[in-house]
Amino acid sequence: MKVIFKFFLVASLALILSSCQQAEKTAQAETKAPLVAEVMSKTSQSVMTPDDVLNNLMSGNDRYRSNKLTARDFPAQVSATTSGQFPKAIILSCVDSRVPVEMVFDQGVGDVFVARVAGNAENKDLLGSIEYAVGVAGSKLVMVMGHESCGAVKSAVDKLDVGSENVDNLLSQFEPAITGTEGERNSSDKAYLTNVVKANVSQTVKDIRSRSGIVKQLEDQGKISVVGAYYSLKDGSVKLVD
Ligand SMILES: [Zn+2]
Structure with a gap:
């Protein structure tokens, strides 16, 4: 029993x-939640204003910071973008490995163009890429994004000399930002370095507007916006730079 x-x-x-x-x-x-398989289409791109795109990127940054990245069906997105792309923005960023651009804004396949060069200063090839993005591919926003403790800008402040014409040429692009920033030229002064990084972002935004007729015209017509931004290595936040 x-x-x-x-x-x-x-x-x-x-x-x-x-x-x-x-x-x-x-x-x-x-x-x-189900995996997101949708991608940008001609229609979804055309209905977005430059402000919509900026808001979209900033809310993506909020999700990145709160560890709530969108779960995506990447094979489906790869397949859906094979025949074309309609990115909403082009982001000019530094090459720094701590600034994973698509992740920083929680973007998927086909969502944004990303142009990268150490110190995120423009040059003719990058201008051509930006003009292609806004003039041909229909993107609505150009964002220039610098970041905290940028090694390229720091090297320029320190007048790094490695005996390379290529490095000299790269670092020389930050001179206007360095000379235009008040303070002693000293990269160990964190506040000074941050100000130079931000000045370099503003200078690059200004240069893009003055050196690209296509960008200038589209922005004057209200069809696109050009903005500067600063990425914090400490908390992953992106804030706009004047
Ligand atoms: Zn950098």
Whole structure:
């Protein structure tokens, strides 16, 4: 009799445990959002204003900072973008490995063009790329994004000399930002370095407007915007730079 009782007790406990686990699995499945497979289309790009695009990037940055990146179906997005692309923005960023641009703005395949060069200063090839993005591919926003503790800008402040014409040429692009920033030329002064990085962003925005007729015209017509931004290595936030 005792044996039968024990058997029923164990069987009942096993049944209760199993139904609890099942309920937990069902709850997990219900809370898990489906993977996002949609990509930018000509229509979704054309209905966005430059402000919409900026807001979209900034809310993506909020999700990045709160560890709530969108779960995407990447193979589906790859497949959906094979025949064309309609990116909403072009972002000119530094090459720094701590600034993962698409992740910083929670963007998927086909969402944004990303142009990268150490210190995020423009040059003719980058201007051509920006003009292609806004003039041909229909992007609505040009963002120049500098970042905290930029090694390229720091090297220019320190007058780094590695005996390379290429490096000299790269670093020389930051001179206007350095000479235009008040303070002693000293990269260990964190506030000074931050001000130079921001001045370099503003200078690059100004240069893009003055050196590209296409960008200037589209911005004057209100079809695109050019903005500067600063990325914090400390908290992953992006803030606009005047
Ligand atoms: Zn950098």
